[in-house]
Amino acid sequence: MKQSKLMLDQVSKEFGDGDTSVKVLDCISLDIKSGEFVAVVGPSGSxxxxxxxxxxxxLSPTQGRIWMGDHEVTKLSAKKMNQLRLSHIGFVFQxxxxxPYLTVRDQLLLIAKLAGQQGQEPKQRADHLLERLGLSHRxxxxxxxxxxxxxxxxxxxxxxxxxxxxxLADEPTASLDSERGRTVVQMLADEVKLRQKAAVMVTHDKRMLDLCDRIVYIEDGKLSEQPQPILL
Structure with missing residues (x-):
């Protein structure tokens, strides 16, 4: 049985207080296993x-519980949560x-430094990743x-x-043309499968959905599984 990499159990999030509060997420539950690449789609403001x-x-939920592997995130202190982000989560933004003032290699080495890693191993890993992604010459x-x-x-x-x-990838293809965008998402999908990690991609780009194992849809703060690709 595959391990859960991310599990949300009845998670809700509200902003504001009293009569002015707005519920942005409403009792969302989701279990993502190792080797899964999941797309999250939905209209703007969903x-x-x-x-x-x-x-x-x-962000912390207003209610509900969250696990990353064996760690119940919702019980961690701010310091331990920060350590968990550094060691367990990778972010790819829109x-x-x-x-701007760091070279390509130094962009990667900074992450290792923030995690307290020193010596030759981070440098070797950075060079290996850049080689795999065809960036050694850059x-x-x-x-x-x-x-x-x-x-x-x-x-x-x-x-x-x-x-x-x-x-966790937030609209990673938004600034790319179709060919480059697909290459980027394929890289994410391949790494997830090769190393039995997990990935969640928020996207409006329906051309990338066939590369994902599952598609979940959010609207009005509620989540549902979608058996077919959604036309956005």
Whole structure:
């Protein structure tokens, strides 16, 4: 039986107080196993970004429980939650969010440094990831000299730097054309399968849904499984 990488149990999120409060997520439950690549789709304002922030331990739920592997996230202190993010989660954002004054290689090494890793091993891992993603020849370049597809590949390498169990991707193809976008999502899907990790991708891009194992749909803060690709 495959291990759960991310489990949400009756998770709700409200913003505001009293009569002015707004429920953005309403009793969401979801179990994502090792080796699964899950797409989350839905209209604007449906709660997708809030869902991803809660799944990534960037926001705390108003109610409900969350597990990452054997860790119950909702019981952790702020310090331990930060450590969990560094060691268990990799983020890929809509824009690559690279630091302009760091080279490609240093973007990755910064993640290792934040996690307290030192010595040659992080450098070797960074070089290995860049080679796998076809970026070895760009490792000493700065973000401004990279194409959009190259920047997103660097973002993926950075997300994998600490060998996380879970990747969370927020509209990773939004700034890319169809071919580059598909290449980026295929890389995520391949890594999930190869290393039995898990990934969740929030997307509006229906052209990428066939690369995912499951599609879940959020509307008005409620989640449902969708047996067929959704036309957005």
């Amino acid at each position: 709660g997708k970004s809030t869902f991803l922030s809660i799944a990534g331990a960037l 824009s690559s969010n690279l630091i 490792k000493n370049h700065y973000p401004e000299s990279l194409s959009g597809g190259e920047r997103q590949r660097v973002a993926i390498a950075r997300a994998w730097m600490n060998d996380p169990e879970l990747i």
